[in-house]
Amino acid sequence: MATIKAAILGFGTVGQGIYHILNEKREELKSKLGLELEVAKILVRDTSKERVPGTAHLLTDNIDDVLSVKGLQVVFEAIVNEEPAFTYLKRAVEHRCHVVTANKVMFAKRGLELQELAKKNGVFVGYEATTAGAVPVIKTMKNILLVNDVSRIQGILNGTSNYILTKMRAEGWSFDEALAEAQRLGYAEADPYNDISGQDAFKKLMILSALAFGEQPNWSDVEVIGIDGISLEQVKEAIDQGLRYRHVAEVEKYPDGTITAKVGPMLVDKEHPLYPIDDVFNAVTMETNYIGTLTLVGPGAGMYPTASVMVEDYAEIIGKRAGFVVSI
Numbered sequence: 001m002a003t004i005k006a007a008i009l010g011f012g013t014v015g016q017g018i019y020h021i022l023n024e025k026r027e028e029l030k031s032k033l034g035l036e037l038e039v040a041k042i043l044v045r046d047t048s049k050e051r052v053p054g055t056a057h058l059l060t061d062n063i064d065d066v067l068s069v070k071g072l073q074v075v076f077e078a079i080v081n082e083e084p085a086f087t088y089l090k091r092a093v094e095h096r097c098h099v100v101t102a103n104k105v106m107f108a109k110r111g112l113e114l115q116e117l118a119k120k121n122g123v124f125v126g127y128e129a130t131t132a133g134a135v136p137v138i139k140t141m142k143n144i145l146l147v148n149d150v151s152r153i154q155g156i157l158n159g160t161s162n163y164i165l166t167k168m169r170a171e172g173w174s175f176d177e178a179l180a181e182a183q184r185l186g187y188a189e190a191d192p193y194n195d196i197s198g199q200d201a202f203k204k205l206m207i208l209s210a211l212a213f214g215e216q217p218n219w220s221d222v223e224v225i226g227i228d229g230i231s232l233e234q235v236k237e238a239i240d241q242g243l244r245y246r247h248v249a250e251v252e253k254y255p256d257g258t259i260t261a262k263v264g265p266m267l268v269d270k271e272h273p274l275y276p277i278d279d280v281f282n283a284v285t286m287e288t289n290y291i292g293t294l295t296l297v298g299p300g301a302g303m304y305p306t307a308s309v310m311v312e313d314y315a316e317i318i319g320k321r322a323g324f325v326v327s328i
């Protein structure tokens with residue numbers, strides 16, 4: 001049975017989740033995929049930090065150590081920000097490795113470029129985890145786009161914001177208490193600015209726009225408002241009126257080709273489809289010509305949900321190109 005060498009870039013919430021799943025599911029993956037996935041290197045910033053027991057010998061802070069692994073075939077990327085992530089993945093692709101990323105900040109801006117480069121090098125880029133966590137919105141959209149045109153996408157795309165708004169409403173927690181708990185649970189980014197300012201949802205929306213429409217609106221034309229201006233008093237006033245705050249991202253393509261988008265808080269009543277979407281859940285609604293309206297709901301953040309879709313991405317990649325991958 002072939003052994004596939006894998007590397008993980010970033011060993012925080014998501015990176016550790018990938019490592020745990022590959023270990024916990026080792027036998028199942030062997031029998032389902034017909035191969036063994038071995039984590040050969042893990043890239044971090046600080047190699048002295050105590051992490052998962054038994055992994056210290058795999059840690060490095062040097063991408064050259066990762067790319068020099070003999071027979072490396074797949075790189076899972078779960079670090080933060082555009083750089084050095086893009087440069088690392090570009091090098092991995094040029095090295096003929098498949099890459100699977102959760103990094104929406106990098107992918108919103110450089111995703112098309114990375115996919116072009118991957119195509120030239122005969123490898124694939126998996127990016128389901130960049131958008132809406134474990135909700136299979138990327139796969140679903142890819143599966144319907146051959147004959148369907150998507151005209152509008154609307155959804156809750158940031159798990160942390162939805163978690164905070166839910167806890168403020170249902171438990172009466174302060175904004176800061178709810179944010180601290182979202183960080184403890186691994187939902188929020190280490191620097192939660194992108195979560196609460198709306199930037200995280202914006203990046204995910206741009207990834208969906210690129211996939212659905214083949215292009216994104218001008219980023220500077222998109223109004224992006226976060227939940228950081230919503231007070232507990234406002235949440236309580238909304239309850240009194242039978243309303244709930246949701247943080248909603250939406251993008252629409254008009255028949256003349258114009259694309260508009262906006263991201264911000266919205267008050268919804270109980271008739272609205274986003275009204276019952278609580279906690280860390282995300283929801284994405286797509287309006288299409290043939291299917292009509294399609295809505296997907298599921299956990300938008302967290303270690304296992306996110307890491308699991310990254311492993312699924314890899315399985316899909318090699319399912320399509322099994323002969324190619326196994327023979328490297």
Ligand SMILES: NC(=O)C1=CN([C@@H]2O[C@H](COP(=O)(O)OP(=O)(O)OC[C@H]3O[C@@H](n4cnc5c(N)ncnc54)[C@H](OP(=O)(O)O)[C@@H]3O)[C@@H](O)[C@H]2O)C=CC1
Nearest residue numbers: 010011012013014044045046078079102103190301302306
């Ligand atoms: N948490 C979640 O639920 C989800 C997260 N994501 C995305 O996944 C990615 C990872 O998120 P998460 O695991 O939560 O983040 P964490 O902050 O928990 O972990 C980030 C990891 O990346 C490493 N890292 C950061 N910068 C560098 C660098 N320049 N070189 C090498 N290593 C680096 C850190 O190393 P060190 O520990 O040494 O500092 C750390 O191990 C992010 O892009 C995030 O947006 C996507 C979907 C859901």
Ligand SMILES: N[C@@H](CC=O)C(=O)O
Nearest residue numbers: 158159160187189301
């Ligand atoms: N911090 C993000 C994690 C997933 O993308 C979120 O809360 O949605």
